[in-house]
Amino acid sequence: MSALQKQFAKAKLGPSSFHEADEEETDHFDTTIPLPPDDDSSSASSASSASSTGTIIPASEQNLFARPQRASNNNRGLGQIPWTTYFERELFLTSATNDLNVTHHAYLTSPVGTAPLFVMHHGAGSSGLSFAVLASEIRKLLPSAGILSIDARGHGSTTVSPAQDLLDLSLETLAADLLTVLDKTKEEMGWKEFPPLVLIGHSLGGAVVTDVAKGGKLGQAVLGYAVLDVVEGSAIDALQSMQTYLSTRPLGFPSLESGIEWHVRSRTIRNRLSARTSVPALLRHDEDLRDSRSWTWQTDLAATQPFWEGWFIGLSKKFLEARGGKLLLLAGTDRLDKELIIGQMQGKYALQVFPEAGHFIHEDLPEKTAMVIVDFYKRNDRSALVLPPKVSDMLRAGKKV
Template sequence: MSDLQRAFAKSRLTGLPAMPPVMFDEAEEEEQADHFDLELQQQDDDSSSASSASSASSTGTIIPSQNQKLFARPQGSPNKRTLDQIPWTTYFERELFLESTSESITITHHAYLTSPVGTAPLFVTHHGAGSSGLSFAALTAEIRKRLPSAGILSLDARGHGSTQVIPEQAILDLSLETLGADLLSVIDKTKSKMGWKELPPMILIGHSLGGAVVTDVAKGGKLGIAVLGYAVLDVVEGSAIDALQSMQTYLSTRPVGFPSMESGIEWHIRSRTIRNSISARTSVPALLRRDEEMRSSRQWTWRTDLAATQPFWEGWFVGLSKKFLEARGGKLLLLAGTDRLDKELTIGQMQGKYALQVFPEAGHFIHEDLPEKTAMVIVDFYKRNDRSALVLPPKVSDMLRTGKKV
């Protein structure tokens, strides 16, 4: 730039009104300093070409006013906010209390229900040992996004969730036969309570122990043609029986209780037992109860004593692979890793006897860790087994009767 040009530019600039200073309070200065340290360092070095380029490129920057608070930190405790419980009403339209009485006990099964609309299917879910019907809440929400008219029935097994057995001192029978009979009873009593003329088409879904239960029910055939298919989540006979050897070790490392419900939710997330915080905030509250009589700081204890279920462990899974392959209806197996497949299921998969989906990024609770992906697979599984979508060719006799050539 020549001396004449510099003089002309200086005369024009001195004639402009001075810009009012932009005022920030100390708090705002501290907030912005965290975000703009690098820019401030560049502006301090007036002699560098980098500084000149930075200044030239920022001529269009808008300086926020004091009342905008663009860089203000969110209020409140983030931990408390993210560990709030999510109520069951977020996912289901009603809860059911279905009573059954035998010679020795009275059991009131607790279940969550959203009724199917029209000819839509009913997804019936059974949780694993130590869980509850809310284990499937996040999954069923994703299913209904894809099938808004679908129904959901999710029960709490005896000894779990809000299902009650009277007298409480009664020996808890958690044999596979009993749990299967309970599932059939809940389905039948739900039908009566809701006034359904017949059972809607159903997809049975079971996780871990629940997978063994729905497979046993499907194999028994007592639900007839109402069952379109069944899905088993992360359980196969071989690996399940092998895992039982280390079950006591796992239980010994699990906390006996928690000082608050929020700390229980936090433990499930931090230990990666459940890898999805939304799922944990929904399902964990049904796993714990407050024991007012405990004088320790860990008043929130487990509703289900898993160690007391040990006599039934082996009976849950023996023969599972054979029943899974032989039961009538569509078959779906979702696993967290292919290493869980035993020999019988590997052969069956190679023969195309069932559908297999693997989610290596998920933990044992596939449906809680990845509810959206799991729902996509299950909805697709339903659509492939939906008999109402089948269009059968006309019968030969009907064609001949109408005079058509065959």
């Protein structure tokens, strides 16, 4: 827009209606960082459901989300946003199993009174900060709600010693870790009992929370569980192309900002605000590397291949059979397998589809995802139920029946 046009527009519209800052801003990206090839085929779309680093069919989403109050005003920048913007505290909880010492790391905002605790488990290769922006949106709708978002072993800041060449990332181990984190958090915070729990898992995390719900060890504390963009059939099919996908990722990045930039540009994460929050936990700086790829991946996803099938086999059956409310959020209905289609027709679970989102539904559309999850909680909140008095109690009170 020329200077003459701007002056004309200001004269016609008035200064309050015309903002030069509203003009579209062009991003400048580092073209030396390779991007995954565009592939809208069903196999490529399905591949993203097996990993937390995949990209599904692109869709344009801009300026849809309100920023947390303490976040940077420059949503178009690439600077890191700290975890303190979204959570009350971080926890380091130690446990010992099979001659290993595990320091579980988690982010926590405590629930107030009888409010629920949303327990969140990320997908493979991701971290607890994947849910940071979603946590903020949930608390806008339920200010008293609590959020517990964990780092799985081998991810984020959770550590295992002594170090192993191949970490045990089996479904059984990850489910046991989640129960341990919950027990340790309860002890750390001095809770006499668990608050009402809503379990939320993305991709691999969906398999973990479903396994925990099916195991029943949390008893009546679990109101329900939500699984984000993973179903058994498409996840297992996608495993065939996972190594191919991983080979398209950069081996590293010259800076933290360039790593954030790659995730946004490749549309792996379509919400820049969330990428600035979650991507830093996916990378670590290797000072021994003097080249332009000193920021490398925190988790070696290729090394987790021995556990891939075990994560997802039997997922649909467990999802339908576990006690509690059930919610499935997908980026496309093509991911539904036969068992889930039948279950949906029978009304066994709630289904929400966001075709405009990628694999990271909760990061791409945190506001919409929060609305669905909060509504899901309210529909399963037992404290809201008002039961009629028992006949025996009425008779004892001398009332006529």
